[in-house]
Amino acid sequence: MISIKAPFPQLNVACVLPNAKMQDSRAANQSVNVQRTMTGAMFSYVKNAGSSKLRLPFVLSRMKALELKEFIRVYYRAQWVVTLHDDSKWLATLLSDPFSTITEGRAEGWPGGEAVNVTLELSAERI
Amino acid sequence: MAVRTTQSYVTTLDIGDGDVRVTQVYTTVLTRDIEIVLPLSNSLSLSDNAGIPTFAGVENDFGFLQSLEHNYVVLDITNSLGLSADIGLDYTEDIIQYLGWTPRTIVECSNSMFSEDNEAGVFVVRVIVDSLSNTFGFEDGIIQAHNATNSLSFEEIVTHLQQFDVFNQFTLVAAVDSSPTEYGRGMEQGCLKQHITYTISGNRCIEKDYRPFVGEGGDPAYESINTTPPTLSNGTLTLTYPFVAPTTTLVLKNPSLGNTSTFTRSAVHRKTRGGDDVIAADQSWPTTEVQNLVIENICETDIDAVVDFLNASLGLKIGLLDWESRQWSGVVLAPETEIIQTGINSWKFTLVFDGELE
Numbered sequence: 001m002i003s004i005k006a007p008f009p010q011l012n013v014a015c016v017l018p019n020a021k022m023q024d025s026r027a028a029n030q031s032v033n034v035q036r037t038m039t040g041a042m043f044s045y046v047k048n049a050g051s052s053k054l055r056l057p058f059v060l061s062r063m064k065a066l067e068l069k070e071f072i073r074v075y076y077r078a079q080w081v082v083t084l085h086d087d088s089k090w091l092a093t094l095l096s097d098p099f100s101t102i103t104e105g106r107a108e109g110w111p112g113g114e115a116v117n118v119t120l121e122l123s124a125e126r127i
Numbered sequence: 128m129a130v131r132t133t134q135s136y137v138t139t140l141d142i143g144d145g146d147v148r149v150t151q152v153y154t155t156v157l158t159r160d161i162e163i164v165l166p167l168s169n170s171l172s173l174s175d176n177a178g179i180p181t182f183a184g185v186e187n188d189f190g191f192l193q194s195l196e197h198n199y200v201v202l203d204i205t206n207s208l209g210l211s212a213d214i215g216l217d218y219t220e221d222i223i224q225y226l227g228w229t230p231r232t233i234v235e236c237s238n239s240m241f242s243e244d245n246e247a248g249v250f251v252v253r254v255i256v257d258s259l260s261n262t263f264g265f266e267d268g269i270i271q272a273h274n275a276t277n278s279l280s281f282e283e284i285v286t287h288l289q290q291f292d293v294f295n296q297f298t299l300v301a302a303v304d305s306s307p308t309e310y311g312r313g314m315e316q317g318c319l320k321q322h323i324t325y326t327i328s329g330n331r332c333i334e335k336d337y338r339p340f341v342g343e344g345g346d347p348a349y350e351s352i353n354t355t356p357p358t359l360s361n362g363t364l365t366l367t368y369p370f371v372a373p374t375t376t377l378v379l380k381n382p383s384l385g386n387t388s389t390f391t392r393s394a395v396h397r398k399t400r401g402g403d404d405v406i407a408a409d410q411s412w413p414t415t416e417v418q419n420l421v422i423e424n425i426c427e428t429d430i431d432a433v434v435d436f437l438n439a440s441l442g443l444k445i446g447l448l449d450w451e452s453r454q455w456s457g458v459v460l461a462p463e464t465e466i467i468q469t470g471i472n473s474w475k476f477t478l479v480f481d482g483e484l485e
Contacts, residue, residue, distance in 0.1 A: 003326055005324050006349075009322075010320065010344055010345055011324040012322045012341065013324070013352050014324050014326045014342070016334055016338070029403075047401065048401075049399075049403045060335075063336055063337040063356060063357075064335050066356075066357055070339070070353050072390065074352050075349060076394065076408070076414075077392075077394055077406055077407065078349060093406050097394065097396065099389070099390045100387050100389045103385060103386050103387075104384070111335050111336050123404035
């Protein structure tokens, strides 16, 4: 179970999502720029923001997708506190722009009757 | 004996097994009030027209009447700027006429000047003149002024009906505090706010149902989230034009699976020099939602109706009742969409619709 809460710091709304699909990713938000001098010595510049980019693909029910869309509609400009499936907490900003929901197929028994593909991309810092 | 009274207010948000997070935020609000007094520019013009004294209609102690007529014109430009203005002007007027009489004071005056600003008034003073000292004081207060200019023109006409040597001496003192002053008041207010977020994890349906958990507190800069699940029911894609009082209705097959809904926000998204992603947006900035629908297996008759509908509603607001019986209003974004024949009497096209839920 993944939960997202907003708006930080005055958190009062929580949205619970199922765990993300496999192929979720986490990338450090840092870069290295390597330079060489005329004499061949090497030196490097490191840019490290201390944050990560999280990519979380979900398959949601139609109703849960509508809830997530409503959450994003209100809090897209806020910071979120995201609790992942491994209970790690992140202070995150939504990167997905535009944010799309794609109907994957019918899902009998799920609220709304459809399965929807959603991918959240977040710039997050572990807290 | 000391008595302590404690009052607690308890709100039940929900019941279940889950977790509660209490966030305490200490907010500091710094307000600063600044009052600025800008230099004032006051100009005074004074003219004195002392006529030849004559005597007629005399009513003084010696049977003489001397009339003094003062015309004042005060133009308050500050008032015309819509600001409230005070004009501070005190002056002392000494009229000395060497007639050898004893000093007298004002016996009658009429004043029509100070009713409102920007009005020219006539100030008539009838005096029995010898060594006469009249003191007039009038005051107008400037509360806040920016580049205020006050002008006063003063004209005095002394008419004697019998010729005497007349000596008028005017001493005019205008004092204006033109030193700009600025002072500010800082006030710091601190308040401790408590916000509650909770989730209930006992019911697994929370991962599928429309079920936002709304606690207490929250930031007033954000609107409230809609906690009521939208009502979905089976329907058929129906386009209507115009949106208000529709005259044309087009019923189509529901779109194929794979339809997308794209929410686009208006936000400033930047990366700092350190690599952090920051986002800023105002609540009033618009957001759009675009539906991308692929409609397949349409017969030739229907596709002709689609073309007619797109031509008629080109760029205009239409209604879209979707397959979940939700009513949208908006505009078809891509009327130039290709209509592809996929088989014998089988067509498909893509409908791109930018609209909002009614």
